[in-house]
Amino acid sequence: MLMPTPEAAALLAEAQALADCPPEQIARRLIELRQLYREQPALFGHPTQALLRAAAERVSAAKAQAQSARALTVLAEVFGYPSFRAGQLEIIEEILAGRDCVGVMPTGAGKSVTYQIPARLLGGITLVVSPLISLMKDQVDAMREVGIRATFLNSSLEAEDRAERIAGLRRGDYELLYAAPEGIDGAVGRLLGSLDLRLIAVDEAHCISEWGHDFRPAYRNLSGLKERFGGLPVLALTATATERVKNDIIGQLALREPHVVRGSFYRQNLRLYAVKKGQSHGTGQGVREMILALVRARRGEPGIVYCLSRKSADSTAEFLVSKGIRAAAYHGGMRPEARAQTQDRFIRDDVEVVCATIAFGMGIDKSNVRFVIHRDMPRSIEGYYQEIGRAGRDGAASDCILFYSWADVLSLEAMSERSEAEDPDVVNQARLAVRRMYDLADAGECLWRRLAEHFDEEIANCGASCGLCNGLDIIRLAAAVRVPARRPIRAHESGAVVDTATTDAACTAATDGDLFDRLRQLRKTLADQRGVPAYVIFSDRTLADMAARRPRSGAALLEVHGVGNAKLMQYGDAFLEEIGRSER
Numbered sequence: 001m002l003m004p005t006p007e008a009a010a011l012l013a014e015a016q017a018l019a020d021c022p023p024e025q026i027a028r029r030l031i032e033l034r035q036l037y038r039e040q041p042a043l044f045g046h047p048t049q050a051l052l053r054a055a056a057e058r059v060s061a062a063k064a065q066a067q068s069a070r071a072l073t074v075l076a077e078v079f080g081y082p083s084f085r086a087g088q089l090e091i092i093e094e095i096l097a098g099r100d101c102v103g104v105m106p107t108g109a110g111k112s113v114t115y116q117i118p119a120r121l122l123g124g125i126t127l128v129v130s131p132l133i134s135l136m137k138d139q140v141d142a143m144r145e146v147g148i149r150a151t152f153l154n155s156s157l158e159a160e161d162r163a164e165r166i167a168g169l170r171r172g173d174y175e176l177l178y179a180a181p182e183g184i185d186g187a188v189g190r191l192l193g194s195l196d197l198r199l200i201a202v203d204e205a206h207c208i209s210e211w212g213h214d215f216r217p218a219y220r221n222l223s224g225l226k227e228r229f230g231g232l233p234v235l236a237l238t239a240t241a242t243e244r245v246k247n248d249i250i251g252q253l254a255l256r257e258p259h260v261v262r263g264s265f266y267r268q269n270l271r272l273y274a275v276k277k278g279q280s281h282g283t284g285q286g287v288r289e290m291i292l293a294l295v296r297a298r299r300g301e302p303g304i305v306y307c308l309s310r311k312s313a314d315s316t317a318e319f320l321v322s323k324g325i326r327a328a329a330y331h332g333g334m335r336p337e338a339r340a341q342t343q344d345r346f347i348r349d350d351v352e353v354v355c356a357t358i359a360f361g362m363g364i365d366k367s368n369v370r371f372v373i374h375r376d377m378p379r380s381i382e383g384y385y386q387e388i389g390r391a392g393r394d395g396a397a398s399d400c401i402l403f404y405s406w407a408d409v410l411s412l413e414a415m416s417e418r419s420e421a422e423d424p425d426v427v428n429q430a431r432l433a434v435r436r437m438y439d440l441a442d443a444g445e446c447l448w449r450r451l452a453e454h455f456d457e458e459i460a461n462c463g464a465s466c467g468l469c470n471g472l473d474i475i476r477l478a479a480a481v482r483v484p485a486r487r488p489i490r491a492h493e494s495g496a497v498v499d500t501a502t503t504d505a506a507c508t509a510a511t512d513g514d515l516f517d518r519l520r521q522l523r524k525t526l527a528d529q530r531g532v533p534a535y536v537i538f539s540d541r542t543l544a545d546m547a548a549r550r551p552r553s554g555a556a557l558l559e560v561h562g563v564g565n566a567k568l569m570q571y572g573d574a575f576l577e578e579i580g581r582s583e584r
């Protein structure tokens with residue numbers, strides 16, 4: 001065996017010593033050593049190489065750790081949230097490491113921050129492809145409120161506005177660019193080539209798949225993107241869980257060995273109740289009166305009542321209005337402008353309750369929907385899950401009350417036979433889906449466990465987030481709340497809003513409903529002044545936490561859930577003043 005030369009021996013000794021150095025020092029030295037290796041590979045024996053490789057791995061692990069710490073800092077300072085939700089950091093880490101990723105997480109789980117935080121950390125521009133042009137403005141407004149520089153390009157813009165935005169993008173004024181898939185093969189697509197792109201996020205990625213429930217042909221324009229921007233990581237996000245759709249997304253977008261992150265379907269802040277029609281729980285009320293009591297018990301908070309038919313959406317809305325509730329209908333039989341108006345007024349908190357057929361709610365990021373009532377049984381568990389998912393996106397406790405009956409099963413079956421009479425397979429599938437839904441509602445078991453089971457996830461009984469586990473009779477509780485029609489009631493008068501079972505911050509609002517109401521009023525005033533939806537300023541959960549903590553300084557305000565630096569600067573004084581008023 002050859003004796004190592006003195007130089008080689010010195011290198012081995014250095015490689016051994018390097019293990020104890022700080023990562024930055026290792027990184028610097030490794031660059032020099034790589035150069036040396038290129039010139040004199042013979043100096044590097046096997047043990048030296050192995051040691052240096054281990055040192056390099058330590059450097060990248062340390063880098064990843066530093067990235068994760070930075071991600072957490074952005075979450076806290078920009079968004080004002082103390083911790084990541086399940087799956088978020090895992091996705092962000094993959095993206096920051098430059099790998100493709102698919103995030104399958106239920107609606108409201110918080111998929112957006114998984115590209116918004118990398119957008120800040122990666123520099124350059126993150127492109128977000130999103131199908132709903134009508135919501136892009138709100139999305140961009142929400143980003144601006146937290147201090148992330150965002151813009152959008154779509155067909156709704158005037159030429160001049162568009163040109164300005166493009167110039168801004170070229171100058172590097174923006175971190176986030178939202179665009180519709182339609183534009184990708186046209187002008188926006190050509191523009192992309194000249195921008196400093198770092199990440200492509202495809203939101204609602206199931207729209208690319210014909211197997212999904214919401215196929216959009218324009219999403220096929222995205223198929224060439226990965227190739228065109230070679231090295232860029234692509235992040236595909238969806239709430240649709242089936243394997244078929246997931247594989248289709250991976251194939252269509254040509255993702256390279258993507259990391260797949262699956263979120264849990266269990267959302268503990270949504271409390272599920274199933275109420276069989278015809279049982280009035282000792283209140284003597286019919287479904288309509290029960291709904292009225294449930295709505296009244298919620299002191300003017302926003303909610304959705306899903307109805308099976310257009311007729312019942314209309315009549316339920318009329319009934320609520322006749323009782324002094326600000327309600328409105330929303331269904332496919334209305335003119336598009338009338339529908340858009342209802343949606344807009346709901347988003348801006350001018351309408352409290354929307355009585356809708358299934359057409360309502362898709363893609364709406366109104367975070368403070370406090371209840372979803374199914375006046376009639378939904379036609380499938382998937383539909384049910386999607387609809388309850390529109391409640392409680394801010395993480396605060398929200399109630400989901402399902403009215404169901406065997407008669408609903410029969411009407412749904414009759415409806416699908418009428419509309420799909422051609423294809424017996426489709427009719428059969430639909431019938432099966434309806435019966436599964438009925439079984440779930442009527443099983444008398446933990447609703448969350450059954451629901452998760454349907455999506456192939458095993459969980460224990462939820463313990464607190466369904467009527468069976470928490471033992472609350474939501475109908476009796478609501479009926480027991482005595483309210484004159486227009487006086488807003490306090491949270492603690494309503495068993496439905498007060499929560500003894502969970503420690504959710506929102507519930508502590510019950511201790512000071514007055515302050516909470518005044519903060520809500522202030523939020524609405526500020527939102528109207530700025531022409532943005534109220535939830536874009538602060539979520540309900542944030543206001544509830546604020547009412548409970550009563551911060552007296554900017555520093556204390558930053559501790560409140562959902563208050564980041566930009567919002568502190570923008571709104572801190574106004575909210576501190578309002579809180580101070582109550583101390584006097």
Ligand SMILES: Nc1ncnc2c1ncn2[C@@H]1O[C@H](COP(=O)(O)OP(=O)(O)OP(=O)(O)O)[C@@H](O)[C@H]1O
Binds near residue numbers: 084112238365393395
């Ligand atoms: N770590 C967190 N802590 C607290 N709140 C969070 C966190 N991450 C996200 N949120 C909030 O959760 C809400 C829902 O997030 P988001 O809109 O990203 O959901 P989503 O997964 O995209 O749902 P959908 O499939 O319906 O589009 C938002 O109001 C967001 O600010």
Ligand SMILES: [Mg+2]
Binds near residue numbers: 111203
């Ligand atoms: Mg989303």
Ligand SMILES: [Zn+2]
Binds near residue numbers: 446448462467468
């Ligand atoms: Zn349960």
